Amino acid sequence: MEIGFLGLGIMGKAMAMNLLKHGFKVTVWNRTLSKCDELVEHGASMGETPAQVIKKCKYTIAMLSDPCAALSVVFDKDGVLEQICEGKGYIDMSTVDAETSLKINQAITGKGGRFVEGPVSGSKKPAEDGQLIILAAGDKSLFDETVPAFDVLGKKSFYLGQVGNGAKMKLVVNMVMGSMMNAFSEGLVLADKSGLSSDTLLDILDLGAMTNPMFKGKGPSMNKSSYPPAFPLKHQQKDMRLALALGDENAVSMPVAAAANEAFKKARSMGLGDLDFSAVIEAVKFSRE
Amino acid sequence: MEIGFLGLGIMGKAMAMNLLKHGFKVTVWNRTLSKCDELVEHGASMGETPAQVIKKCKYTIAMLSDPCAALSVVFDKDGVLEQICEGKGYIDMSTVDAETSLKINQAITGKGGRFVEGPVSGSKKPAEDGQLIILAAGDKSLFDETVPAFDVLGKKSFYLGQVGNGAKMKLVVNMVMGSMMNAFSEGLVLADKSGLSSDTLLDILDLGAMTNPMFKGKGPSMNKSSYPPAFPLKHQQKDMRLALALGDENAVSMPVAAAANEAFKKARSMGLGDLDFSAVIEAVKFSRE
């Protein structure tokens, strides 16, 4: 199976490499072309522009850094739109909002192409290990044909219906995550200020029905006030805000998420936006006594 | 090792049975004495009153239904206080507030006895399987001597320092649990009202860093609006309230727990107090459109 791949950042590079390793023929492109070299050494071809890649491949996957880059690769000169046509499929796995996805979908399908959005849950390590979770939505036939690639990139791919649903599902998941992180932070601080050991609290939580990899992974460093950024707080807060906006659209009242969002905003105002989102515990901790 | 055991409710009976099975000599007492029969058939002795049990055994464990019963067994006629004395140890594993624990501690130590509070995390099944988590606090030497019994009753026992800390730690754990349950509920409802499948959300959460037995265990029945009471909502709400009061004492601001508590209160006002605490999702779901 031949696949085009646009965008070789941390995630994209690991994903394209996995496709190569599993016998896919891959044609790569990146804005800074030199980033293609390593992939080429492992057997990839290279395209000079997104349009060239689309022209060459029946299926093209994109993994770009943000909505702006995702739009630019499609709409700019030498972009995807110039070559997309009936018979071709475009799968955008970048994390973008539903609106951006819908805009790209409209343009692609307007030219007769097929479109699937497929944002992922998971970061660098799962990308390297082919253990991403893929939240796909859009053209069902394209999804079905792309499953072999998804099987290499992720441990599980979900088909969620119409375009926009992938983006929405990701917001829901991240909202639950942000609220849980606040619940956890409040617990750790309450233990500590009540004369209990917050390290012991970690042990107790780990033995009970709430045990989960996130508490286990982040708890010990939170107790040491260390927040190396895996998922930056400002991005978590943005996702909380967008999830609340989704709730607003659908008249869902979510007081706990709203309180969590305000805590993330407080943390941002304390200059913690670029740290890991677990740094929200600093907003809970803060006092002057 | 000889152990007295006061209180043979659902939890106490399972615990006493485990002690018997592991070779402890157990003398049991229960307010309704006939409840002792089954234990006696398995080799237990029986005491006519709490005082008799204390007189006979160097160590006595109590597992009573509430603070009121815990106090009554100690302070009433024929109660623990009549026979407790130097050399004897009393371990109360009932779930009571810190104040009740402190009152019992004062009375026991006033007579020269030693006291440990040891509330547990876990309900019927873990009690039967000897898989409880024991949050012990109080007399360290008594704790150390009681470890062999704790090893039979639970998968892990923690020594948390002064009397009251066991009760407090349990509140912290339950507070995290209550907030998490709200985060989960808001996510399920948001998914559903946004045109996504809340069953698929369960699958996605289960594959990621937030996966935990509670979401896994309760999610499917919550999606079916079924809430068989494992831990009644009104008790969860009471623990949230007490945890917030603990935060108040120690000047810890916990906006997410406070929002979760109000959601539990709303659920109570909807007549859901006797259902499982996962029924809080009904307060999130409620609408008229």
Next chain:
Amino acid sequence: MEIGFLGLGIMGKAMAMNLLKHGFKVTVWNRTLSKCDELVEHGASMGETPAQVIKKCKYTIAMLSDPCAALSVVFDKDGVLEQICEGKGYIDMSTVDAETSLKINQAITGKGGRFVEGPVSGSKKPAEDGQLIILAAGDKSLFDETVPAFDVLGKKSFYLGQVGNGAKMKLVVNMVMGSMMNAFSEGLVLADKSGLSSDTLLDILDLGAMTNPMFKGKGPSMNKSSYPPAFPLKHQQKDMRLALALGDENAVSMPVAAAANEAFKKARSMGLGDLDFSAVIEAVKFSRE
């Protein structure tokens, strides 16, 4: 002084009439031209299009129903832009978001015209009585020249600096109002459910430091579950959302406004969006017992 006036809805008609009564020469326009008749009977001239009005008058005030209408009057065929030029001033008193205001400002000033946004606080009655509060921002010289008109339309006009500040200030005011309404609602329900008279609470509040026309005006009907829409709940909730977004931009954490916003959303989900915003008390009241 000659003034053009675009938009003769409930507010606009009352405002244009006040200008006439105070001796201004007024040229009116309305999308449905027949609505101009009453004003013409009182001495106004009529323009066939917004462009005609702008051509004729040095100063033109607009009072339109929403951002969409405000944009259309400026940018559409026969719109303001076709005639605006150096020496002319355009004052938009419609309630629009900062973004819409900025877009209009850019277009007007691009043609050499001057622009002031001037959203008002107050509805039908204050408009008729010339008792509006005017939150103006933009071109200072135009503001200064327009003061005689503002003095007729309102009891007070504020100059708030750059374009966008009028819209922002209105959001801040409405946010305080929405939170206060929630505080008031919770108090009334708490009184009632605690066996106290919520009517007596009104009397007590009225005698103390919190007494204000809003509690006085809306309290008695809220106690009767009557919510004739003066300011629809869905608009209040939209303003809360936008105020929270403004806080998000500027990293201001506002947990009370966030909680109030979720209560308004709950009320919307209960089908109360078209009633007065005081109907949020129904979300507080709701219970099944």
Next chain:
Amino acid sequence: MEIGFLGLGIMGKAMAMNLLKHGFKVTVWNRTLSKCDELVEHGASMGETPAQVIKKCKYTIAMLSDPCAALSVVFDKDGVLEQICEGKGYIDMSTVDAETSLKINQAITGKGGRFVEGPVSGSKKPAEDGQLIILAAGDKSLFDETVPAFDVLGKKSFYLGQVGNGAKMKLVVNMVMGSMMNAFSEGLVLADKSGLSSDTLLDILDLGAMTNPMFKGKGPSMNKSSYPPAFPLKHQQKDMRLALALGDENAVSMPVAAAANEAFKKARSMGLGDLDFSAVIEAVKFSRE
């Protein structure tokens, strides 16, 4: 009319003086008896003990600093209970919780006496000016007989039914006040951080439907970060907590009050408990950027 008066603190002294000025015969007592001198110069008699005052007077009013003092004056040696009897009335105007009130009521009525609780809204200045608001509850006949005194002490007295209702109503009023103060604080900070003038916001609020003496009185000093304690923040927070507890008892969900309470707790943790409750704005303001 002859009236006993127990407690000559800031409030009590002003109140007793007002009674004297309006022709009442007043017998005063204070723990530090020298504080009675000034009253005696103005014509008051003095009692050596609370019991003496009760013995001498048919009606006795108490105005004590806290629940502890209120209980002590009744139950201690030489206290009210020693002389209270059928035909006598005791009116406690101290600010105490409902439980304390009920305890005093039971003791007084157990001896055949009549009891009214009458906490007040208003502080030093209104006490001096006879402009307090009196929230009375308990024995209706005693209330009716005491009206002439209430008319001198306050601008209005309310009869609220059974003992405890006075205390509860005061909590409801203070809860509304605490939430309003948070709404106001968030508005002032949002204005400031959004590039608007928070002083102008005060002017705008003052002209609209939300205008109230509290915003007017405290706003200007809040904008100068000055918080001279009229009502200490820690007492406001305690009242919020008790009001939330009252809501808990009656299953009233109050998310806005809960969020406000957490803000007051944050302010306490910042060491602001002894400042005026308007200092809660510091918790909203706090940031590191």
